[in-house]
């Protein structure tokens with residue numbers, strides 16, 4: 001069931017509980033998926049939503065919860081403890097479960113596609129590329145060259161997967177800058 005863009009269905013106390021629960025989760029993750037990542041995805045999702053007109057409450061809370069795609073079971077059991085309408089829980093779970101490049105497609109709700117794009121942009125453009133490289137080196141222990149080449153592959157995949165026109169538009173210039181940088185990088189790397 002879809003909701004109107006400004007319809008509010010989650011009371012303030014429940015919203016605060018959900019955000020606290022999400023913050024606790026981010027605090028246990030690696031440096032690239034810290035609280036800052038959660039905050040940035042929420043902020044990007046709300047920015048995209050200004051033009052896409054999804055339900056802003058679902059976009060915001062979905063943004064906070066998106067990283068539970070790593071542990072959907074844990075999120076489900078937490079949502080069961082809250083006084084939330086079933087359709088809200090279902091909408092939030094749809095956002096989280098499908099926030100994956102292998103699962104996302106145009107049949108999903110607008111809010112799901114918006115949150116997916118916000119998370120995708122975290123690996124796109126100049127900022128996302130550096131973030132991905134750092135994650136490859138520091139967290140995944142990849143070599144210099146593999147860190148770069150794998151980040152390029154991730155960049156291509158997520159660029160192709162972007163689900164909203166707004167998501168594609170807001171990152172386009174940063175990706176052009178990145179492509180210029182990479183052309184120059186490869187020129188010097190191959191000398």
Ligand SMILES: [Fe+2]
Pocket residue numbers: 037041066067119
């Ligand atoms: Fe994420």
